[in-house]
Amino acid sequence: MTLRKLIKAAVISIMFLLPLLLSADQTEKNLEELSNVHGVSGFEKPVRDILLKHWKQLGINCKIDGMGNLIGKYPDFSDKKPTVLVMAHMDEVGFLVTKVDERGFLRLQPLGVWVDYVTWAQKWTVGIGDKYITAISGMDPPHVLSDETSMPPVSLNMLFLDTGLDRKELMAMGARPGLPVTPAVKFEILKPGKRYAGKAFDDRAMLAVMLDLMKYIKNNKELFSKVNVVFAATVQEELGMRGARNVYSSLKPDLVLNLEAGIAKDYPTQFTQDCEPKLGSGPTIFIYDWSMMPNQNLVKALAAIAKANKIPMQWESEYNYGEDASCLQGAGQGMPAVNIGIPVRYAHSHIGIMDRDDYDNTVKLLIAAIVKFDKKSIDSMR
Ligand SMILES: [Zn+2]
Structure with missing residues (x-):
């Protein structure tokens, strides 16, 4: 050269x-x-x-x-x-709230393709107007599962969110079917200048x-x-x-x-x-x-x-x-x-x-x- x-x-x-x-x-x-x-x-x-x-x-x-x-x-x-x-x-990818049930649990429609089992026991964010609230996707703890055969099949149809609020409180905040749900996750630097999670x-x-x-x-x-x-x-x-x-x-x-x-x-x-x-x-x-x-x-x-x-x-x-x-x-x-x-x-x-x-x-x-x-x-x- x-x-x-x-x-x-x-x-x-x-x-x-x-x-x-x-x-x-x-x-x-x-x-x-x-x-x-x-x-x-x-x-x-x-x-x-x-x-x-x-x-x-x-x-x-x-x-x-x-x-x-x-x-x-x-x-x-x-x-x-x-x-x-x-x-x-x-x-x-995320979810859409389809129902706020009588006790305040939220039911969901997937938006985009999810693998069923990754959706349980996670932290989520529900958008209500310009506010965001935290919700948890519930799951059965080992204490109520006597053996493997009593494990429920993991299915998106069974997915629900628990916001800690009851129906009345949610409704007062403006909750309704049609709200967006996304993972509650913050960007993290795992290795500076190299690996990121988010x-x-x-x-x-x-x-x-x-x-x-x-x-x-x-x-x-x-x-x-x-x-x-x-x-x-x-x-x-x-x-x-x-x-x-x-x-x-x-x-x-x-x-x-x-x-x-x-x-x-x-x-x-x-x-x-x-x-x-x-x-x-x-x-x-x-x-x-x-x-x-x-x-x-x-x-x-x-x-x-x-x-x-x-x-x-x-x-x-x-x-x-x-x-x-x-x-x-x-x-x-x-x-x-x-x-x-x-x-x-x-x-x-x-x-x-x-x-x-x-x-x-x-x-x-x-x-x-x-x-x-x-x-x-x-x-x-x-
Ligand atoms: Zn893409």
Whole structure:
């Protein structure tokens, strides 16, 4: 390598690393804010309000469509340039109160997919207007279970919440069927700068990634002159990608990079030496999920960009998994689309675990990819 090439490589590395290093603390703050906020499907407003504040500060013109999706464009959006959409969803899995029974116990309808047994004996938050109260999902203690055969089958139908309040007290507070319920969990740093625990990393971690991408674009506008970069934060993904169906009409993108939680499998009950994804081994590029076959040229291009920039990446294929890009891929005349994941352990439960290196490498991969895209490369992906 010549000295000139070495300097060029060093400058490019600093270009990618510096903004990430500078924004390290802010990234943790964003993750904490977005993980902690309550926003089950259909109740995304508190999440959207946080994003609106950040997106406007980052110079983005914001619009809320009729479904509640947050749509973002830069003021210099041009019809002459191809448009790259970066998208992630705002909602998290939770429950809806369907009944306040005669003694004040709450009955529930799942919003999103839960594994039955993780819902018992947990702490939850019930939203009543702009107030939040704590509730516990009850369970039978060992004292009332004489042997294994008397163990009740764990079923979501049996789930109930105990707020410590009786029906009259709850009603006086404004309780009624139709209230949102989310896990009562606060973001925690397990290992500084490396491992985080919290709720709703699916998909709030990717909403935080979008903020770092926006910040990078704001500070390096000249690198992004060949395409329009636009953003969508969608509603109701966990109920079958209902919000994303409306996004095409607002933005008419030419290419979609959808950002999602990947499903990490590197824990004792799933682990194998060659299992993918693992925490800390890079963002995942989806080659398959039941909702979408990604564009093969886009998949190849992303993998090549990761390799050329020495960004670690993993392949991911999930059967029980759908994502928002599937709603865009066939819209209009169709477009290249792909799903990119940050591996999360224990998704769709109270608390997930994610890795900061995967987060940073996702931001780097997006920057490196979008900088490379232009009309010719996007057209050639068809
Ligand atoms: Zn998701």
